[in-house]
Amino acid sequence: MRILVTGATGFIGGAVVDALLARGHVPVPAVRDVAAAKRRWPQLDAVACDFMRDTDAATWRPRLIGIDAVVNAVGILRESRGASFDALHSATPRALFAACAEAGVARVVQVSALGADAQAASRYHLSKREADDALLALPLRATIIQPSVVFAPEGASAGTFLAMASLPLLALPGGGVQTLAPVHLDDVVEAIVRALASDSPPTRLEAVGPHCLRMRDYLAGLRRQLGGGRQLVLPVPMPLVRLASHGMARLPGSIVDPETIAMLERGNCAPPGPFAAFLGRAPRPVDAFLPPSAVPAVRTRAKLRWLLPMLRVALALVFVVTALLSFGLYPVEASRALLVRTGLTGTAADLALHGGAALDLALGLAFLGPLRLRRAAYLGAALLILGYTAVITFALPELWLHPFGPVLKNLPILALLWLLHELDR
Known part of the structure; x- marks a missing residue:
């Protein structure tokens, strides 16, 4: 089959394209960045689309000419400038589904x-739900796949959970008593492919793992696979979490806001029986999410x-x-x-002292900025330290x-700047 896959360069969509290729189908990635799709799948002909505009x-x-089936895998957890729930989750999918009905x-x-x-x-x-209901109202052989928290080592949410699991x-929030039913990406993708091939697929399928777990137990399961010992968990009172979520919502890149906290409190579980029956086997449990060969790299x-x-943050504070200290917390005369011993006196000394302080301040703040600014700041700081x-x-x-090693400490700081320049992404 020729299968149009929207959101093909995303987490689930990309895995769907790979799975369809492995089974001999011809996926057609429908993406905003055609060049990115072409780099990943040079053998495929990608289609340009924009879910914010194609309503x-x-x-x-x-x-849809020559297309036999469609998989819509576009989704966002939080809105941002240029990405709204109304367009990406509702208006554009409804337009796509209507076009499917018209095009056969x-x-x-x-x-x-x-x-x-x-x-x-x-x-x-x-x-x-608006898009789901619109799809089921059309004369189409449609399946709504409703995953719980989806895990794969390369996933953004999985990366967050793995990082949390690796912390000592x-x-x-609330001690992590909220419930979820983590499901592996491979099981979700298999269900999607089976739904495409089935002559009588289910109209709705809740894609969940075999167990409904508390969040703290899910993290403990991931920690066991990473080879970690016991983790100390501190409960944060939910009223404080809800209050803090309003501030977190204003941070760039944050996935926390009052709505995501409310969704967390609601829970994310469903009976696993129907999903297991459709797969023809039990979905993968959390304790089998990571193959042993992948553990060292994933843990790192x-x-x-x-x-x-x-x-x-530590280098920024330095x-x-x-x-x-240079601006005056340390005695300026000292x-x-x-500086006199380096040949600088009077105005030249003051310019060097305060100019150097201003440069230190700018670099420290830049360490906390966006990636491009940070990487330039690492190089700038290294050059400044070498000059000093x-x-x-x-x-x-x-x-x-000197017994306190004020200059020797520049060596590990230079090494740390190099490390950040290479690894900070």
Whole structure:
């Protein structure tokens, strides 16, 4: 079959394309970034689309020529500038499904979400439900796949859970008693492929793992697979979590806001029987999520997700506090006395002192900025440290032998800057 896959460069959509290729089908990725799809699948002909704009069925009809089935795997957890629930989850999918009915493309699989039901309250779930209901009202052989939390080592949410599992100490909302039924990506993708091939697929299928777990137990299961010992969990009172979520919603890249906290509290479980029956076997349990051969690499990535930010913040504090000390927290006359020994006096000394402090402050703050700015700051800081070290070596060589090692400490800082430049993504 020729199968149009929307969201093909995303987490679930990309896995669907790979699975269809492995089974001899011809997937047609429908994506906003055609070049990215071509790099991943050079043998496929990708179709350009924009879910924020393509809200009319007429836009989709030409893309469905020669198409036998459609998989819609477009989804976002939180809105951002240029990505709204209404367009991505509701308006554009409804236009796509209407175009399928008009073009005679009878097989459609919609990747929705567990919780997009009559009890839905969040805009995320409500927008998913609008598209689900519109699809089932059309004369199509349609299946709504509703996954719980989907796991694969390369997934964004899985990466967050793995990082949390690798921490020695973890603060969890309400102590982590919220429930979920984690399901492996491979099982979700197999269900999608089976639904496409079935002559009588289910109209709705809740894709869940074999067990409904508390969040803290899910994390404990991941931690066991990573080879970690016992983890200390600190409960954070839910009223405080709800209050903090309003502030977290304003942080760039944050997945936490009042709605996601409400969805967490609602829970994300369903009976596993129907999903297991459709697969013809039990879905993979959490304790089998990671193959042993992948554990070392996954464990390293999980730890780097929190070690690298911690390292960034530590270096930022070094530079910011150094700047504040140079601006006057450390006696200015003592700083000037050191500069005299390097040949700087008067206005030149003041310019060097305060200019260097301003540069330290700018670099420290840049360490906390976006990636491109951070990587430039790492190089700038390394050059600054090398410059300082050269001046000290010629003008104040005795500092190399100081028992507190003020110059020797530049060596590990340079190594850390290099590490961040290479690994901070």
